[in-house]
Amino acid sequence: MAETTKTAKLTIDGESYDLAMYAPTEGPEVIDIRKLYAQAGVFTYDPGFTSTASCDSTITYIDGEAGVLLHRGYPIGQLAKESHYLEVCYLLLYGELPSAAQLEEFETLVTRHTMIHEQMHNFFRGFRRDAHPMATMVGVVGAMSAFYHDSTDINDEHQREVASIRLIAKMPTIAAMAYKYSIGQPFVYPRNDLDYASNFLRMCFSVPAEEYEVNPILARAMDRIFTLHADHEQNASTSTVRLASSSGANPFACIAAGIACLWGPAHGGANQACLEMLREIGTPDRIPEFIERAKDKNDPFRLMGFGHRVYKNFDPRAKVMKESADEVLELLGIENNPTLQVAKELERVALEDPYFAEKKLYPNVDFYSGIILDAMGFPTSMFTPIFALARTVGWVSQWKEQLADPQLKIGRPRQLYLGAAQRDYVDIEQR
16 A cells, blocks of 8 residues: 555534545545545545546556556557567566566467367357357356366465466457357467467458468557557456456456446447448548537537547557558558548548647547558457457456455445435335
């Protein structure tokens, strides 16, 4: 726990209460209100928990005003450009960048756990063919506890470690299988001679009838997408994982809960919504019309892919993602793609418009990631499963950190009750 720096004084009906304050490594100070109800008989009211720290953590820090995202202290831009996804996974899980020997051992461990239990193939076939891949992933990941009994005891440190590796290693296989099942193609087994991103692309796009060579530029872009989505502090899905974990639920159930939360269009579906908006606009000449609609408070239309709940400045992930988008689109020779033309012109117009500058509505990571995934050949239904795949390491890291916290308590938010006061039951004949 952080050191107490000073106290805040709260006065209610003339009675004063001293509340401890803590100073974080980065960010604003926090007021400790844990004993407020016991001392003063009142709760705090914070819908959406936007001003409440539900835990202390050493994993990820975000400064939305400055556009900063740090993983264990390292800026996301440096990690995305200089590192790669599995190295970032190691950093998130264990707190430090690995040595060459540690990284090799970790990569080997993950690679050799990418296959899933063969009986799980039958589980996939129980879903309808038109099931959304996210629905399939929620079910399959939750069912992992029925196939891997030897890694569900959260009180056993070794089992927690095994579960962590299994989830990170098998999630690409599960996501790829969900995709293959949805399009009626046979499942493709992972290969141990490929890196993490290349393996995923091969499992998604290869078929038994011919060889599939993974383009290194596409693999690098995929790896960057994974890296840029690896963790994002206490967002909705991460908080869901922590809340589920606080009850003592097994790791697979906790991660399945996170996937279910991520499925929400306000969270993990943003890049899909952005791409659909670009297609709705259709051509660059229609952009002024949609810009005016975005400014109209009476019009429900909103520019997707601009602005962010946390970032009040440029999304630090967006710059790296834009570079990847340019590389992928140049490689694939689709710079003249109508959707891309709309995206580039919309970006230019919005950045030059005083209205968007004043409100700090800059392009975010979703604006570019959807374009990249579409160019690679993924349908929009796979955008959120890929997000879930990438975010798994963040969920697992937060889950492990919480279980090791001596202050761990089951999550139990309070409420501001506005319903009927106590009243007596009325017999049905008297109503």
